[in-house]
Amino acid sequence: MPIQTVDVVYTAVATAENGRDGRVASDDGKLDVVVNPPKEQGGSGAGTNPEQLFAAGYSACFQGALSVVARRENADVSGSRVTAKVGIGKTPDGGFGLTVEIAVSIPQVDAATAQDLVEKAHQVCPYSHATRGNIEVKLTVA
Missing domain, CATH: 3.30.300.20 (K homology (KH) domain)
Known part of the structure; x- marks a missing residue:
């Protein structure tokens, strides 16, 4: 399957710190959440x-x-x-x-x-x- 070409009209940017057990935030500040592994994966499940x-x-x-x-x-x-x-x-x-x-x-x-x-x-x-x-x-x- 060939790679699709896209005429980009918007690009979302988010940065994660500490991977699955840290924080992720968008560059515009509209998204800023704590991320943690779910309990089913041995994490605290405290965040998303x-x-x-x-x-x-x-x-x-x-x-x-x-x-x-x-x-x-x-x-x-x-x-x-x-x-x-x-x-x-x-x-x-x-x-x-x-x-x-x-x-x-x-x-x-x-x-x-x-x-x-x-x-x-x-x-x-x-x-x-x-x-x-x-x-x-x-x-x-x-």
């Missing part, structure tokens, strides 16, 4: 963690992609919700990997239309582009 931040970004981005697709299809996605679940675990080669499940609820449309909109949003979403072919991403429609 990279997987939660990724889930937050992916769900918001996917919701935006869903809105773009809905406008194109003249579909009503008002009241819709997108939940991203990001899992982390060991890979067979001894490294670590991620899994993602995107659960979408679109109460204003029938199940078939919702499924179609979700599949199309998955083709539009930049996070989906970035993860495609790299990690398992499961889509569900509630």
